[in-house]
Amino acid sequence: MHELGITRNVIAIVGDAAKGRRVRRVNLDVGELSGVMPDAIAFCFETVARGTMLEGATLEIRKIEGRARCDSCGLELVTRTLFTACSCGSRRLTRLQGEELNIKSMELEEEVA
């Protein structure tokens, strides 16, 4: 369950950035090849947020699909797993996206008021 530690990092970073203001919404980008399960983060979020400026905030997780460029033939392909090979047979791929673990943005309560 490294997602618990990941979620604690999210709360800490967003909490610092909020500087004492209440957070209404947090947007994350999580790559499908990041090794982290979005559902598990969502599961931990409510509990870890309790008692912080993020309590009750909505967590929005955008999943980023894996994409890579083949080092041999230059083809750009979707990589659903870390085992995906290029249609030319090569497994030497330069990953373009899909390993993100990023906090994109947040919305504060006072913005809406």
Place this chain on the structure above:
Amino acid sequence: MIELETRILARNDALAAKNRAWFAGREILALNLVSSPGSGKTTLLEHTIRDLSAELKIYVVEGDQATANDGERIRAAGAPAVQVNTGTGCHLEADMVARGLRELQPGAGSVVMIENVGNLVCPSMFDLGERAKVVILSVTEGEDKPLKYPHMFRAAEIMVLNKIDLLPHVDFDVSQAVTNARTVNPDITVFQLSARTGEGLADWYGWLRRELSKAGEAVFA
């Protein structure tokens, strides 16, 4: 809407970068040893320390959820060791290693072996500032482990295939294990050895010597 555009692991990454710079400034070769529990990380370290202690200085940061057993084994083999207990944590993080280093005070030009918690999942995500991750797989495990835990085998530069002295007694297909590892990481280097009998350790030692000399060259590069 306030844009943050921050990596979730930014804090750990920053502390890992600090560790990496600290190692580089002291020409230290730091390795992060990862595996399942019981694959022989500590035995590999004990044998390595006993064989190379006259030639190079090895320090060990031992990570375990609890007990000081491994640290004591390493000290008995002749190397300074610091035990970092992670409590309920399932992996080492960069700040724990930094605390361990402050206590251990490894000398310039030495090798620092960081023995991670036995776990093939989360240690792959947490950079400690090491030069390379070394994943240890033993022949008493399944040859499909690289496929079951692809993130770890992809993050590692070296795979040590340990306990090869037991091959006559187990159904372990070495070439399949290597193929599986290269399926997720085409560039992984494999050393087949027995940390118990010493068979095959020469190649591992050769790699350590080469990497340590590179750590010395990197400072003025």
